[in-house]
Amino acid sequence: MMQGSSELPGTRLSITNGRLLFQDCRITLVKTTSEIIGQESGSTYDWANGDIETARTNIKTVGFTCIERMFNSQLLSKLRSEAFLKKKDAVPVCGTSQCQYQYQAHLTGLGKAGISFLTGNRILKILDILLGMPLALEKDASCYTYYQPGDFLGPHLDHAEQCIVTVILYLDVVHSDVTSDKTGLVLHVIGGSPSDVNNPRVVLPTKAGSLIIGLGAANWHERPTLQNGEFLTAITACYSRLLSA
Secondary structure (H helix, E strand, O other): OOOOOEEEOOOOEEEEEEEEEEOOOOOEEEEEEOOOOOOOOOEOEOOHHHHHHHHHHHHHHOOOHHHEEOHHHHHHHHHHHHHHHHHHHOOOOOOOOOOOOOOEEEEOOOOOOHHHHHHHHHHHHHHHHOOOEEEEEEEEHHHHEEOOOOOEEEOOOOOOOOOOOEOOOOOOOOOOOOOOOOOOEEEEEEEOOHHHHOOOOEEEEEOOOEEEEOOOOOOOOOOOOOOOEOOOOOEEEEEOOOOOO
């Protein structure tokens, strides 16, 4: 195992004691034009060309990328409000014989705001720029997810057809007042099998407003158990390859 710390060229990753770590989620952004993301309400930033390549390289190298400050506060507030209202309908799910992997959280279906966001030009353009493939939202496989202390998402691959691309938007993140090395407010991208769970390739931080895009059907990933005082509300979405008519 490699000791010490060094940067991985062409990415915002560093190698620390043999583990790839995102230094942060931040992709440098400039004021918007209509050239890439468009003028749809809620899109306040545009990418510099180098940052597009960085995000692409992250996905190619480790299967996932993390982007901050892509959406304005008005849009995030609208989605948070809907998530708050929908929480009363959330149902607990947990690892049982009906589950393909261990999982404990509360889930509820998306409302109008969530579906509009996930099917809008803003997010579809981002996915097209990074992945270069036509995609369609799988509404039945997308939801609001609520984690509380004790909840977790076990090591898994997403559905090979229904969820070829995974998108997560963190809406509300509450950290514990207690400093600890253990936290559920990270997403681990694991190696080639779930047996690598104790040695993740990448640790992605969980920050409110940040966007995760990954090839979840091809890369094992998990969320460790949330600790006391930790809470997370997120949009979790699946996209399939859009077949030509």
